[in-house]
Amino acid sequence: MEHHLILRVVTKLLVGTIILFAFYVQFHGDFSPGGGFQAGVIMAVAFILYGLVFGLDAVQQVFPPWIVHKLVALGVLVYAGTGIWNMVLGYEFLHYGSLNPHHMSHGQHTGIIWVEAGVGITVTGVMIAIFYAFAGRAPRLGDDDW
Amino acid sequence: MTETIINVILFTMLVTTAFAIVRMTRLFAVVMLSGVFSLLTAMLFVTLDAVDVAFTEAAVGAGISTVLMLGTIALTSRSTKPSTRSNALPLLLVTLTGAVLVYGTLDMPTFGDPNAPAQTHLAPHYLNESITEIDVPNVVTSILASYRGFDTLGETAVVFAAGIGVLLILSGLRRRREEEEEDES
Numbered sequence: 001m002e003h004h005l006i007l008r009v010v011t012k013l014l015v016g017t018i019i020l021f022a023f024y025v026q027f028h029g030d031f032s033p034g035g036g037f038q039a040g041v042i043m044a045v046a047f048i049l050y051g052l053v054f055g056l057d058a059v060q061q062v063f064p065p066w067i068v069h070k071l072v073a074l075g076v077l078v079y080a081g082t083g084i085w086n087m088v089l090g091y092e093f094l095h096y097g098s099l100n101p102h103h104m105s106h107g108q109h110t111g112i113i114w115v116e117a118g119v120g121i122t123v124t125g126v127m128i129a130i131f132y133a134f135a136g137r138a139p140r141l142g143d144d145d146w
Numbered sequence: 147m148t149e150t151i152i153n154v155i156l157f158t159m160l161v162t163t164a165f166a167i168v169r170m171t172r173l174f175a176v177v178m179l180s181g182v183f184s185l186l187t188a189m190l191f192v193t194l195d196a197v198d199v200a201f202t203e204a205a206v207g208a209g210i211s212t213v214l215m216l217g218t219i220a221l222t223s224r225s226t227k228p229s230t231r232s233n234a235l236p237l238l239l240v241t242l243t244g245a246v247l248v249y250g251t252l253d254m255p256t257f258g259d260p261n262a263p264a265q266t267h268l269a270p271h272y273l274n275e276s277i278t279e280i281d282v283p284n285v286v287t288s289i290l291a292s293y294r295g296f297d298t299l300g301e302t303a304v305v306f307a308a309g310i311g312v313l314l315i316l317s318g319l320r321r322r323r324e325e326e327e328e329d330e331s
Contacts, residue, residue: 025201029284029287030282030283030284030287031282031283031284032284033197033198033200033201033284033286034198034201035198035286035287035290035291037202037206037301038198038201038202038205041202041205041206041209041210042205042209044210045205045209045210045213048210048213052213069313072306072309072310073306075302075306076302076303076306079298079299079302080299083295083299093296094295094296094299096292096295104279105278105279105280105281106281108279108280108281108282108288108292109280109281109282111291111292111295112280112282112287112288112291112292115291115295115298115299116287116291118302119298119301119302122302122305122306122309123302123305125309126305126306126308126309127210129309129312129313130214130309130312130313130316131213131214131217133312133313133316134214134217134218134220134221134316135217136316137221137316
């Protein structure tokens with residue numbers, strides 16, 4: 001894609017905005033539509049777009065595969081870890097109220113932010129990992145091959 | 147009235163897209179049209195006030211899966227082989243399945259019925275109590291992450307398992323090991 005000047009410039013402008021929007025969707029999911037699943041996908045899209053336009057090597061320098069693979073598992077661990085932390089505090093698994101026993105609803109809010117973060121991390125990791133897996137195998141296609 | 151018109155237009159476009167997908171042989175166009183299909187579905191979800199679902203459909207269906215399908219056809223072939231068999235049996239099967247599905251909806255409560263079991267069982271509790279119990283204005287988030295936190299943990303685990311599965315099949319770890327063995331020998 002080296003000769004697509006417009007695509008490259010627009011991509012550079014868009015990637016930052018997409019990442020910012022992903023964080024907005026992630027952390028504003030309590031108040032508006034959105035949450036971990038959507039935010040994870042949008043975050044992954046930023047890197048996939050970068051990879052599509054600038055090539056797999058460029059994006060893997062920014063976000064190396066070994067980090068992506070760790071993220072895939074980290075998200076599930078954050079989610080389950082929140083539940084186990086609730087148990088350590090003496091409540092049921094995933095009873096977020098335990099995070100703030102004097103003000104259960106605030107604890108719920110905190111717990112939701114943690115589990116949504118876990119969801120977001122796993123989804124980001126899985127989407128980018130699948131993209132790397134596909135893109136790493138494909139022979140480079142020219143514009144006319146499609 | 148306006149909503150009916152919008153629904154009819156959206157459904158017409160949806161069916162047209164589906165027919166176009168069936169008729170096409172160039173897979174690049176098919177992938178693009180399935181993205182369009184997802185986007186139209188997302189718009190239908192918006193008219194149903196299910197913005198969270200619409201968001202997911204637009205991001206996953208129209209966004210990521212389009213890219214992944216493009217990745218797949220880059221690995222395989224760019225056009226379908228013309229079918230040599232007769233289409234009569236598949237057509238009969240699809241028509242029968244569709245008829246059974248439509249028959250199944252006859253027993254369902256009408257759309258928006260306030261007395262439907264879905265509206266009377268737990269939904270009032272979620273809608274009335276979630277702001278005091280969870281302190282999160284978006285009810286969808288409080289149901290998804292707190293009331294149904296266990297389900298969502300399961301969903302995350304499914305995403306994890308799916309990712310690991312694809313990685314094991316496609317990542318080329320085995321290929322790398324074989325190359326290393328070749329280097330050693």
